[in-house]
Amino acid sequence: MTRTLPVARTAATTTLEVEDLVVEVLTEDGWATVVDGVSFSLGRGETLGIVGESGSGKSVTCLSIAGLMPPRQTRVRAGTLRLLGQDLTALDQRQMSDIRGPKIAMIFQEPMSSLNPAFTVGDQIAEVLRRHEGLSRKESKARAIELLDRVGVPNPARRFGQYPFEFSGGMRQRVMIAIALACTPDIIIADEPTTALDVTVQAQILELLREIQREHGMSVIFITHDLGVVADVCDRVLVMYAGQIVEGAPLDELFEDPQHPYMEGLLAAMPRMDQRTDALVSIPGHPPQVGAFPAGCRFHPRCAYVRPQCTDGAAPPLEQAGPTHTTRCLRHLELTLRGTT
Amino acid sequence: MLRFLLLRVLTTIPVLVLVTFVVFGLVLLIPGDPAVTIAGPDATVEQVAAIRERLGLDRPLLVQYWDWVTSAMAGDLGTSLYTSRAVATSIGDALPVSMALAGAALLISLVIAVPMAIVSALRRGTWVDRVATLGSSLGIALPSFWLGLVFVLIFSLTLGWLPATGYVPFAQDPVAWLTHLVLPALTLGIAGAAESTRQLRGSIIGVLQQDYVRTARAKGLRGRMVVGKHVMKNASVPLVTVLGLQITALLGGAVLVEQVFGVPGLGQVAIAAVTTRDIPVIQGIVLIAVLVAVVCNLLVDLVYGYLNPKVRPR
Numbered sequence: 182m183t184r185t186l187p188v189a190r191t192a193a194t195t196t197l198e199v200e201d202l203v204v205e206v207l208t209e210d211g212w213a214t215v216v217d218g219v220s221f222s223l224g225r226g227e228t229l230g231i232v233g234e235s236g237s238g239k240s241v242t243c244l245s246i247a248g249l250m251p252p253r254q255t256r257v258r259a260g261t262l263r264l265l266g267q268d269l270t271a272l273d274q275r276q277m278s279d280i281r282g283p284k285i286a287m288i289f290q291e292p293m294s295s296l297n298p299a300f301t302v303g304d305q306i307a308e309v310l311r312r313h314e315g316l317s318r319k320e321s322k323a324r325a326i327e328l329l330d331r332v333g334v335p336n337p338a339r340r341f342g343q344y345p346f347e348f349s350g351g352m353r354q355r356v357m358i359a360i361a362l363a364c365t366p367d368i369i370i371a372d373e374p375t376t377a378l379d380v381t382v383q384a385q386i387l388e389l390l391r392e393i394q395r396e397h398g399m400s401v402i403f404i405t406h407d408l409g410v411v412a413d414v415c416d417r418v419l420v421m422y423a424g425q426i427v428e429g430a431p432l433d434e435l436f437e438d439p440q441h442p443y444m445e446g447l448l449a450a451m452p453r454m455d456q457r458t459d460a461l462v463s464i465p466g467h468p469p470q471v472g473a474f475p476a477g478c479r480f481h482p483r484c485a486y487v488r489p490q491c492t493d494g495a496a497p498p499l500e501q502a503g504p505t506h507t508t509r510c511l512r513h514l515e516l517t518l519r520g521t522t
Numbered sequence: 523m524l525r526f527l528l529l530r531v532l533t534t535i536p537v538l539v540l541v542t543f544v545v546f547g548l549v550l551l552i553p554g555d556p557a558v559t560i561a562g563p564d565a566t567v568e569q570v571a572a573i574r575e576r577l578g579l580d581r582p583l584l585v586q587y588w589d590w591v592t593s594a595m596a597g598d599l600g601t602s603l604y605t606s607r608a609v610a611t612s613i614g615d616a617l618p619v620s621m622a623l624a625g626a627a628l629l630i631s632l633v634i635a636v637p638m639a640i641v642s643a644l645r646r647g648t649w650v651d652r653v654a655t656l657g658s659s660l661g662i663a664l665p666s667f668w669l670g671l672v673f674v675l676i677f678s679l680t681l682g683w684l685p686a687t688g689y690v691p692f693a694q695d696p697v698a699w700l701t702h703l704v705l706p707a708l709t710l711g712i713a714g715a716a717e718s719t720r721q722l723r724g725s726i727i728g729v730l731q732q733d734y735v736r737t738a739r740a741k742g743l744r745g746r747m748v749v750g751k752h753v754m755k756n757a758s759v760p761l762v763t764v765l766g767l768q769i770t771a772l773l774g775g776a777v778l779v780e781q782v783f784g785v786p787g788l789g790q791v792a793i794a795a796v797t798t799r800d801i802p803v804i805q806g807i808v809l810i811a812v813l814v815a816v817v818c819n820l821l822v823d824l825v826y827g828y829l830n831p832k833v834r835p836r
Contacts, residue, residue, distance in 0.1 A: 247740060249736060249739055249740060274745070275744070278739075278742045278743065278744055278745075279742060280742070281739070281740055281741065281742035282741050282742035283742070286740070286741075287737075287740040289733060289736070289737065289740075291733050294732065294733040294734060295733045295734055295736075295737045296734055296737065297734040297737070297738065297752050297755075297756070298734070298756070298830070298831070298832065299752075299755040299756050299829060299830060299831065300751075300752075300755070305737075308741070308743065308747075309741045309742070312741065312742060312743055312744075312747070313742060344831040344832070346831070346832055357737075360737070360741060
């Protein structure tokens with residue numbers, strides 16, 4: 182009996198499809214779930230923001246996509262990760278290392294510690310090209326200098342031979358971007374790339390990322406806890422809380438018409454230029470610890486709209502709140518939540 | 523780079539001056555008068571005085587010191603009070619032996635330590651790591667002369683593979699030189715390997731947690747490249763420190779192992795000199811040991827500069 186291959190569900194416009202991703206980490210009490218059933222897709226040229234507090238699972242989700250979670254202490258329990266139709270979960274370490282660089286590249290939060298202090302900045306860019314494109318030392322050096330120039334490092338030929346400690350934070354982050362850009366990947370995952378930088382430098386780096394994305398039509402996953410940054414660069418946003426996606430919508434819709442109390446809280450906590458208030462607003466309480474997620478809706482201990490049905494049983498399902506809008510709130514139909522205007 | 527080297531060498535001069543003072547002065551603190559010792563128990567006061575005059579021991583200390591330093595710089599470390607051989611010749615004979623032994627021991631310790639540290643750091647907490655940790659604890663704890671005797675028992679007396687004692691110069695017979703060197707070098711190397719493994723394992727574990735190692739993985743570099751290049755260059759700093767100390771110790775302090783295997787190195791010369799209060803020889807050996815230490819420190823500093831660009835002079 183012959184079976185035709187299933188038609189790839191991934192349209193030509195989808196770069197990445199994540200389905201029911203479950204990631205666990207080893208704690209003293211055994212395996213604990215940190216990412217619980219995360220699903221999303223990423224379109225070509227799209228910038229997807231993932232927001233949430235630390236510990237919400239946003240970084241783990243992305244590190245798992247890139248296969249960078251430490252083995253033995255962490256495991257992908259379930260789910261599929263499809264990159265341009267190829268199932269990443271079926272790949273071994275070696276095959277994943279062929280993907281990282283040419284297909285998925287990453288930019289990390291700490292430009293101060295993300296570059297190796299013992300090697301020149303130029304070498305750290307050039308080695309990517311030698312590894313994936315088989316360039317010679319001379320060719321890779323020429324390309325690395327071009328890349329330094331492209332990301333706005335002045336004097337690239339001289340800077341090529343300098344060490345990370347001779348660069349400022351912003352310049353180092355430009356170098357990280359040059360490394361990510363080296364093999365023109367399909368997806369760049371930027372994990373809080375501007376959090377450690379001064380505000381003015383932050384704006385420059387965001388602008389650079391936007392330019393590069395436009396030039397090459399890359400897809401970008403932008404992990405951040407800063408809604409200001411999200412508003413600046415993202416097309417669509419996923420909100421994560423305690424290992425789950427609790428809301429997902431296009432940027433404007435999410436900000437103007439949030440469908441989950443957590444998102445409403447985040448928006449209310451965002452300092453605004455046009456309103457001067459006496460006290461900064463914050464969501465009461467703390468996000469739950471890994472391995473101790475509450476029953477029912479995981480946000481219910483901190484929710485202002487909590488009802489008895491929210492407090493036990495399984496976590497509520499992710500429901501459609503609109504054609505492109507999802508939420509994990511049982512009461513989203515009865516509640517009218519405040520967004521920004 | 524050349525300026526750094528020159529500067530670094532110049533800064534050792536005060537150290538050397540200080541050391542020559544101490545070396546020269548130490549002898550004065552040792553109980554017993556060499557002139558009396560040489561003259562023997564039955565000598566008259568006149569005989570002792572004559573000897574004292576011949577050796578220059580009756581002159582002012584600073585003059586004696588200056589004489590000693592200037593002739594030492596010219597390569598003349600004096601004459602042994604006992605064998606009447608030039609000290610420089612005795613040391614010149616023994617130093618290459620000690621250097622060969624130290625070099626071989628260091629090589630063996632690195633060949634054992636580096637792979638063992640890498641494997642046990644990468645597989646932390648597994649049985650491989652536990653075995654390696656236990657092995658290095660044993661290596662540190664076991665006295666080297668005992669280990670040497672065990673090796674002699676196994677490899678020489680029981681298996682008959684290697685000679686138990688003695689030394690053959692390389693120029694005379696390279697193969698015999700090597701076979702005579704294996705057991706003492708192994709004995710010394712294992713102790714060194716144990717210490718180096720422990721240091722290197724710890725620093726690799728530390729470096730593996732650094733963000734830049736994650737960056738190296740995120741670039742798609744192969745595991746071998748991530749560890750061999752990005753981890754090792756940073757993790758080697760403590761190893762270099764340990765190695766620097768080990769070389770110094772190996773050249774000056776392999777006394778017991780040299781004794782067990784009958785290797786005519788500096789240790790043997792030192793023992794003979796100390797037991798007979800042969801002051802010129804003791805001075806010569808201490809001076810050489812200090813020079814070796816100074817050169818080792820210089821090398822260690824240069825390697826630091828290579829490993830860590832921040833400490834490089836600009």
